[in-house]
Amino acid sequence: MSEPDTLPGTLSPKTLVAWIIYFKISLPDSTIPRPPKPRPASKSASKSTESPSLLASLPQELANLTHLLYWPPTPGDEGDLLASTSPQNSTYHLRGPTQASYALGGYLEVILVARDHRGRPKTHGGDLFRAQLLGPDLKAGVPGDVQDLENGTYLLSFPLLWAGQAQVQVRLIHSSEAVGVLRRIWREKRATVDFRGYFRGPTGAEETVICNVDPQSTGAKGPTCQYRDVDSSELWFCAQPPTLPCDSLVGHSSGSYLKVTTPHDEALLAWKVTDKVLPRGISPIQIRMAATGNSSLALSPRPACRPGLPAPKPSGFYHQDVWHSLFCSARSFSTADSILGCLAGHVVHMMGDSTLRQWWEYLRDTVPCEWP
Incomplete structure (x- = not known):
């Protein structure tokens, strides 16, 4: 058996999912x-x-x-899956007339029309769309702003930050109907994942049970073991092991997702309609450099990067595979030697979730040195 992730009395299962804060507000069920x-x-x-x-x-x-x-109201579809938003049938077009080229530093505006699986325009908002302006040949990209007009249409806005070719890409992450399912689960279910509790007796005997912040989600047929988080004072529970006492807990780790959806819900959340690219609705555009100046990027003078600076939306963009901040003058470290030169003489503390773990693993694998 692998060693548990934590020691007893330090972290509860609720603290394993880092940097996520759930807000529960007493408001009508229909919307906020x-x-x-x-x-x-x-x-x-x-x-x-x-x-x-x-x-x-x-x-x-x-x-x-x-x-x-x-989040805009998301009326139910009354069990009609074909009435949910379709990534294949939804379309988008330029807000204004097509131009031969667009000025660097300007904006491109696009109208998106959400349609269901029968091709009918939606009459309400609530869909989760994500939009990007991409320059594949230039290894460039920037996220677009998506404004829900709450009538089935969406206004997309993209800053034009590099000279050259660019194309719009739109993805449907979740239909409004799927958002409604997720909202209901968030409202009604106390837990959507379970955890594994590891117990070890004085003779070395080991037993594993299910733990959760919701005692009913432990699957316990009999008594449960109750624990209190030392930081938040919140209670969490484990099914009592078959033979070992509750105080023999040595740690816990993440487990699996709980069954919290119906077949209809699962269909709305299915991969066939989740995180899908819409058919291209706009031909690639050409962005021209400004009449004055010869820079191919729309970067105004910016202060040096430091903690606490307010970030605009978007906070930056990629060009030639390099990230350019729009609110401070960031530096790029493309080689192991340059990374080492930046880190030399400094102590860096990292705190975060799995995304930060990926950054740490990249740093560890890229920079040849002795790591603790």
């Missing part, structure tokens, strides 16, 4: 309301012992958070 407009702090707030600047920023922070939580 539109974010309120920012309003100034009240006069009484200025008499508080809290920092006035902190209090003044709370309405804006609340509005930002509410805006992030907002």
Whole structure:
């Protein structure tokens, strides 16, 4: 048996999924309301012992958070899979007339029309589309902004950041109907994954059971073992092992996904309609350099990169396989020697999830040196 990932009394299963925060708000099931407009702090707030600047920023922070939580209404399809959004039938076209070329530093706007599997235009929003402007020959790319107009159409906007050819690519990540399924699961289910709890007795006997923050999701036929996370004080549970006591837990690790969907839900979330590229609706465009200047990139003067700088949307783009930040002047380290030169004399602390782990593995495999 492999060694467990954690030691008892340190992390609960809830902390294994890093950097994910779930917000549960008591609102009607249909949708989350539109974010309120920012309003100034009240006069009484200025008499508080809290920092006035902190209090003044709370309405804006609340509005930002509410805006992030907002998603357009997603009416149910009443079991009709053909009424869900189709990546094959949805189309997009330029908002304005086609031009021979487009100016570097400008914007390209596109109208997307969502259609169901019968080819009928959708009359409500809520689909999760992602759009990119790509320059395959230039190894370039930038994400586009997708604005849901909540009537079955979407406005896509792309900054034109390099001179040369570019083409629009749109993907349907989830239909509005699938989003509704995911929202219902988020609302109704306390857990969607389980964990493995590892127990070891004084004689070396080992037993493995299912653990979860939801005691019913442990599958226990009898008693459960109860534990408390040392950081959050939240309770989590394991099915009691057949012979070993609860205090013989030596660790736990991630397990598997729980069965939380119906066959109809699974069809809406199926790979055939998930993360699919829409048929190309626009021919590649040509982006011309500005009349003044000879730069092939739309990069204005930027300060040196440092922690705390606000990032625009998008925060940058790729060109010739190099990332260019739009809000600070970043440097590129393309060789092992340049990476070593940057890291020399520094202590770097990394904290994150599996994405950061991939970066660490790349660094470890790229830079030849002694790693701890």
